[in-house]
Amino acid sequence: MMKNLKRYSAPWLNKKITLFLAVFLALFFAFPKQNLFAQTSLNIGTAPASEKLTLQPGEKYEGEIVVWNLSERTTTYDIFIRGFRQIENQPGTAIMFTEEEEQRALYSAAPWVTVSKQKVDLIPNRNEKIFYEINVPEDATKGEYTVIIAFVSEDLQQQLGTTAAFTSLSSGTPILVKVGQDFAENAELLQFDTDRDWYEEPNVKFLTRVNNLGDTHITPVGEIVLTNMFDQEVGKIIFNESGQSILRDNSADYETLWDYGSFLSKDNKIILGPIKADLIIMYRNFQPGFAPLTATTSFWIIPWKYILLLLLIIITTVVVLRMRKRKKENPPQQLPK
Numbered sequence: 001m002m003k004n005l006k007r008y009s010a011p012w013l014n015k016k017i018t019l020f021l022a023v024f025l026a027l028f029f030a031f032p033k034q035n036l037f038a039q040t041s042l043n044i045g046t047a048p049a050s051e052k053l054t055l056q057p058g059e060k061y062e063g064e065i066v067v068w069n070l071s072e073r074t075t076t077y078d079i080f081i082r083g084f085r086q087i088e089n090q091p092g093t094a095i096m097f098t099e100e101e102e103q104r105a106l107y108s109a110a111p112w113v114t115v116s117k118q119k120v121d122l123i124p125n126r127n128e129k130i131f132y133e134i135n136v137p138e139d140a141t142k143g144e145y146t147v148i149i150a151f152v153s154e155d156l157q158q159q160l161g162t163t164a165a166f167t168s169l170s171s172g173t174p175i176l177v178k179v180g181q182d183f184a185e186n187a188e189l190l191q192f193d194t195d196r197d198w199y200e201e202p203n204v205k206f207l208t209r210v211n212n213l214g215d216t217h218i219t220p221v222g223e224i225v226l227t228n229m230f231d232q233e234v235g236k237i238i239f240n241e242s243g244q245s246i247l248r249d250n251s252a253d254y255e256t257l258w259d260y261g262s263f264l265s266k267d268n269k270i271i272l273g274p275i276k277a278d279l280i281i282m283y284r285n286f287q288p289g290f291a292p293l294t295a296t297t298s299f300w301i302i303p304w305k306y307i308l309l310l311l312l313i314i315i316t317t318v319v320v321l322r323m324r325k326r327k328k329e330n331p332p333q334q335l336p337k
Helices: 002-030 099-104 154-160 163-169 304-329
Strands: 044-047 051-055 060-069 075-082 113-115 119-122 127-135 143-153 171-179 187-194 203-212 221-227 233-239 251-259 273-282 293-301
Touching: 044 171, 051 060, 060 119, 075 113, 075 154, 113 143, 119 127, 127 143, 143 154, 187 273, 187 293, 203 273, 203 293, 221 251, 233 251, 233 273
Parallel strands: 051 171
Antiparallel strands: 044 060, 060 127, 075 119, 075 143, 113 127, 143 171, 187 203, 203 251, 221 233, 221 273, 273 293
């Protein structure tokens, strides 16, 4: 019975389904779409963007954060003091701990921090200063501690309800506090490759993953040197130009782009065929040139469209020359009168 229904009613069903989809898509694109991130977008700026401090047990540090309103209406923000963690495999990121994570955290500096205000009303086009103080306990153990002074709007809290939901939508200043000396800096290179094996032009994306094995954050920096099939250097790219750091016990993925736009280097060296890429990374503050991370990968640059066009021109030229040669060798015979 179902087979017969499907067989004989398919044409008009298909027309109705098509009409329904057309109406649905028209309505979908006709009305403005709203989503959580559009409603709860961050509309404040903070300075400094981050802080890295080295303090000793019993030491006190005083600082300030400037915060300003980027929206066109006055908004009230609550100030949260929590530890933070790095978003998985994303260097230079900080996501505020939830209350549960804060209770379990061994290296959160949140209990050491006090601020001058618990909330702030941000008026458009006006700056506000938040003063804070860090008091490292006398019995603090050696380690690298994290804390973020975060700003969360009351509107956002009402929409989401729980701190677990708005931790990733907060904005603020993350602070790294190193207590003690003689930290171990160690790292390993897990990946260095390109996203493809060959490209039509010098527009290459390099993928690099670094794992932090030490007990303090690291900021890997370096360069990628490119050489062509004749072992000639044709390019040099800065690795991690923005200086994004990796927290301890974390790994991070870096993308490095090489968009040159020409098949000849500045000194007229060819950028075609197999290209070798050599990566060298430094990551230590103490003895920075010691134990660098190195790796090599390769890829091809094959402008096949240009090659195909050149082949067509060559083939056309050869055919035309042969036809002319045949005409010369075998001239048309004139008919006798």
